Amino acid sequence: MSKATLADLRAFMIVAARRSFVQAAGELGVSRSALSHAMRGLESDLDARLLNRTTRSVSLTEAGERLLARLRPVLSDLDHALDDVARDDKALRGTLRINGSDGAIRQLLQTVVPRFLARYPQMELDLVSEGRFVDIVAEGFDAGVRLGEAVHKDMIAVRVSEDLRFLAVASPRYLRKHGWPAVPEELQTHRCIRQRLPSGKRYRWEFTRHGQEFTIDPPGVLTLDSNTLMLEAALDGLGIAYVPEPYARDALVRKRLVAVLSDWCPFIPGLFLYFPGNRHIPAGLRAFIDLLREFPDSESDASR
Incomplete structure (x- = not known):
């Protein structure tokens, strides 16, 4: 034997x-x-x-x-x-490790995390936020959360948020002083708050309207590596920032920021929680997904 x-x-x-x-x-x-x-x-x-x-x-x-x-x-x-x-025993134990961008982890904290911890008090959540896209399997994570366009097609994905878009935003004070760009090309004459990606490259701003596509490496004297810092810089009147709409929503509602070129900013797939389809799904992750589906922006699993 x-x-x-x-x-x-x-x-x-x-x-x-x-x-x-x-x-x-x-x-x-x-x-x-x-x-x-x-x-x-x-x-x-x-x-x-x-x-x-x-x-x-x-x-x-x-x-x-x-x-x-x-x-x-x-x-x-x-x-x-x-x-x-x-x-069945309602006694889930162990640690659930999830990797995601700063915005993705913030979305989880505002939605499913409080309910999960309340329902499963013996579970531990280890949420790691970082800009770089990691191999969740090689680095020991149970799941990741990223924009849908970044999720590999061999992963199982569960929607976390509605579709979203990146918006170019600026303070009213900046626009009064420097004018309002009517088309993406006019950004070349503006002060833009640029973003440095984890790879070291600068992020290029992408615009689309009526089949026209325009990509720009924006001009500017300030480069940051955080959406939050870029938003704060825009609020201070230092230039035009290009950030995910959820980051800017409150400032837009309060009219501290104004969206420019909004008709050039299309929606893209929102955030998805993803994990390998060829591995056993831990009980803690199953429970997390079940709770995630209770929120209105979530949908059923989708192979990417």
């Missing part, structure tokens, strides 16, 4: 999915050498070679493919059974 453990079989499935010992080890929280040793032990126990290893890649042997095909439904059924017990 085989001595293979459930942990070894799960580790094998992750190696098979990632095709990389480095990525699988990072996801499991173990060293690459320990994972490699465990897989050799599994192969020895089963008396079958499961993985072809090279210095750059990992692939499945025929025996490995057969084992993977049999394991998937078995472990999936086991995970679902354990999740059902945990959720």
